[in-house]
Amino acid sequence: VEVKWAEPSRSGIKKDHKLQLGAYALLAERSKNIVVRKGVVYYLKPQPKLYEITITGKLLKEAEKIMKKIKEIVVKGAPPNPRISWRKCKGCNYTRYCPTPAKKPAQTHRHNPRKRL
Numbered sequence: 001v002e003v004k005w006a007e008p009s010r011s012g013i014k015k016d017h018k019l020q021l022g023a024y025a026l027l028a029e030r031s032k033n034i035v036v037r038k039g040v041v042y043y044l045k046p047q048p049k050l051y052e053i054t055i056t057g058k059l060l061k062e063a064e065k066i067m068k069k070i071k072e073i074v075v076k077g078a079p080p081n082p083r084i085s086w087r088k089c090k091g092c093n094y095t096r097y098c099p100t101p102a103k104k105p106a107q108t109h110r111h112n113p114r115k116r117l
Helices: 015-032 057-076
Strands: 002-004 038-043 049-054
Touching: 002 015, 015 038, 015 057
Parallel strands: 002 038
Antiparallel strands: 038 049
């Protein structure tokens, strides 16, 4: 079960949230020898809604692939720069750990000499 303050996508559960459930299922299997067949994401916005998914072999393989990439990043000790806009960083709980947190770009005003004020 994963509780999210975010809104679901138009088609339902977001892909990264499915992958998160896949990673949890792998963890349960490897650490406790428990096979997880279903996962649940509970979105609190705009109104509470529960989504259930089946944990498939395809999902587990995709989650494992991403986990391997994460391990490589940890071993190298040099995380990549964020590739997202600052707007997505605003509500993130991990910005304090981010080596180069995305910041709101400075407001720039272009001067147009032909335009009269």
